[in-house]
Amino acid sequence: MPFKIVRNDITRMQCDAIVNTAAGRPANTFEEVGSGCDKAIHKAAGAEKLIAARKEIGVLAEGKAAITPGFDLPAKYIIHAVSPVYMDGNSGEEEKLRDCYRNSLSIAKEHNLSSIAFPLIATGSFGYPQEEGMRIAVDEINAFLLKNDMMIYLVVFGSKAEMLGERIYPDLEAYIDHNYVHKKREEEYGDAYFGSYHPDESGYNPYVEARSGMESRLQRKKHARDKGSASVTGSVMHSFLKTPAIPVASFGMITDEDNEESPVEFSEAHESKLEERMRHMSDTFSEYLMYLIEEKGKTPVDVYKKAIVDKKVFSKIKNNPDHHPNKMTAMCLCVGAELNLDEARDLLARAGYALSPCDKTDVIFSYFIENRIYDMIELDIQLEEHGLKCLIT
Secondary structure, three states, rough: OOOEEEEHHHHHOOOOOOEEOOOOOOOOHHHHOOOOHHHHHHHHHHHHHHHHHHHHHOOOOOOEEEEOOOOOOOOOEEEEOOOOOOOOOOHHHHHHHHHHHHHHHHHHHOOOOOOOOOOOOOOOOOOEEEEHHHHHHHHHHHHHHHOOEEEEEEEOOHHHHHHHHHHHHHHHHHHHHHOHHHHHHHHHHHHHHOOOOOOOOOOHHHHHHHHHHHHHHHHHHHHHHOOOOOOOOHHHHHOOOOOOOOOOEEEEOOHHHOOOOOOOOOOOHHHHHHHHHHHOOOOOHHHHHHHHHHHHOOHHHHHHHHHHHHHHHHHHHHOOOOOOOOHHHHHHHHOOOOOOOOHHHHHOOOOOOOOOOOOHHHHHHHHHHHHOOHHHHHHHHHHOOOOOOOOOO
């Protein structure tokens, strides 16, 4: 795979070049070094040497890029891309940000580099919206890879991303262990995951111990949860053994108390809502998506930006009621529209897709939707860390 999204400290990346989000001025003194990525790279590379090299470059306009040695970094080179400062989205920021990627990749190609690592340019102290910044990065990287061969990493690193990953990971692993078909798990990992299937001379069987440990953890988690939590309906979901997980919204945790719902009677309001849903039974994927977007009080722009789906792709879906997107795009739109699991399954079914407990991508996607973690970047990082293809790339 020539393009990967990874969670790492960019100063530790083992590749030919890393990209620094430089400011549009010469770095004559350490005090003029920017914050965040710029400061971290200077510290790791050797501030005095890098400052001297940047002084020779001089002032560059936003969107331009230049190269220096990597000095004390594992990377051979540093490509300094001058990040645009986000104003209002209508001041030429997008084109300048695209130029950062284009010019950096052009320099890498000129120097015959085989690998390069980008941060998510301009989305930190420069203020560019993260989902928009990711969409532009993916656009430009994919466009470059259509004609060129290079290993490209997009490195996501920061306190919020790291904190969210740490919160998600333990419960996600338990969810996978419980929902992903055990036979598939055994076929995929075999002895490397569960150990030998046979007991040793003392009667100890690590496979049984590992499985027993999983069940014990899951039983403890079940016992701790409110027995009255809502169950997921749908015939396909019967294959999934429900594992309680700590819901996460944005970067904050939701407590069990926040997630409790009191039983309600079937009122006229519910009857009206049901009738409305019945009217949309025969909707196509496009028609039902637009209905759900309106029902949730969102706009199409909100949805495709949060989903990190290209505007042209979304327009094709919106304007052609019979258009069926590929499954990955459809899943992205479920995240962008912030659907619950039943809504996501229903929408996907209208394009001919289902969520399977035999597919680990589907299981991880289900975990994110079920726990209301509507973060495409974190979802892709988790897929990558589990050796799976990313949705937005």
